[in-house]
Amino acid sequence: MFFKQDGCGELSNNLNRLDNDVVVDKKEGNAFTSSQFNEVVNNLKLDSFVVTGLMSNACIQKTCKGALKQGYSVNLVEDAHDSIVKPLKTIWNKRLKKIGVNTVTSSMYITIQK
8 A cells, every 4th residue: 555645746656566556645644544544444454554654753653653543563664764854763763662663674574575
């Protein structure tokens, strides 16, 4: 599933997207505020999430917290998100881990998926 934030550009053509991948438009930092997103999650009967993206201090932390609040397991790929202020990635990795988010590196995640 991919997100497209209103007013923040388009998804890159370099993404490895499949024909059946869902693209959800969102207006808020926390993906769980999108009724379209919640509908997809409910239809797919998801119970965990892998989070990557931009703005560690905004969308990343808000969506991780939103998932935890709803009772989902959250895996944050700690080197697959970023922020304009570079130290924020490390700060949010630590803060989110303290509240129950599982953090993994991208190489660990890829290895687990094989």
